[in-house]
């Protein structure tokens with residue numbers, strides 16, 4: 551697929567004008583599709599969270615073609631610019647982070663966590679010497695039900711001390727602050743709780759650098775009765791410091807700068823969404839999540855059955871987090887970004903596409 555697509559082609563890919571109703575046939579949205587970058591509108595591998603049983607699934611090929619609809623020029627800026635994802639990256643690249651794993655309800659579960667070091671291309675023009683849990687940054691999302699016992703075999707395959715420290719409530723014996731030397735291993739036993747969204751991260755010195763290089767991830771704890779059905783997504787904000795200057799040169803949701811600016815997260819309009827949002831940013835004392843054109847209910851740390859408040863921007867100190875619930879009632883594009891614009895403009899702009 552090369553060149554711009556026609557409106558007829560766009561509508562055909564969208565499955566016909568009825569999909570968006572009169573808004574597409576006559577409105578600005580169709581015009582936006584015509585002007586979209588071919589790689590996005592044509593290949594259409596943008597992630598879409600699935601619908602049921604409390605967790606998302608990647609969309610099928612036909613549904614993926616719905617992912618056109620970027621405003622003209624969005625993929626090349628004005629928001630991303632040099633803070634765009636690597637050219638080779640496809641829309642499904644971050645599904646392993648964006649889509650949380652399904653709920654787990656075992657008495658005891660065995661997990662493997664390793665630390666590795668490797669170069670990681672985090673934008674079109676930035677590569678970092680990353681330190682990663684199981685080879686990704688953020689590390690794998692771990693999900694458990696309150697009371698479930700996680701027995702985690704931890705191995706350090708690097709030349710530096712590392713470890714694995716969980717937030718939440720657990721035995722101090724397994725708190726994970728003690729360094730595990732190069733080549734070493736240990737076992738952590740973490741009883742999941744309280745129900746909420748918690749981070750895990752490395753706690754070896756210098757801690758800021760260990761986290762800034764990629765050693766963090768999300769720990770979702772479900773209440774014993776589960777949570778109401780919703781399209782679920784995970785969004786971890788973090789910075790990158792490629793030249794190791796002690797401050798962030800660029801930022802990313804889920805590891806890759808500008809990813810959701812180029813590949814919007816597609817969500818069916820009118821259906822409930824639950825976002826597990828974690829701020830793993832080092833060096834900047836505060837960041838936030840701001841949603842355009844809609845408000846969300848906020849469960850600080852994801853704890854509690856009743857939302858604490860409703861807002862369209864929520865502030866996060868370092869390693870602060872929340873569960874956010876909302877519904878995008880009207881089809882269209884909803885921007886999200888930290889309202890610290892020096893962060894947002896350096897790789898942390900993103901979109902939801904309500905389809």
Ligand SMILES: [Cu+2]
Pocket residue numbers: 681711712713752753754760765
């Ligand atoms: Cu470390």
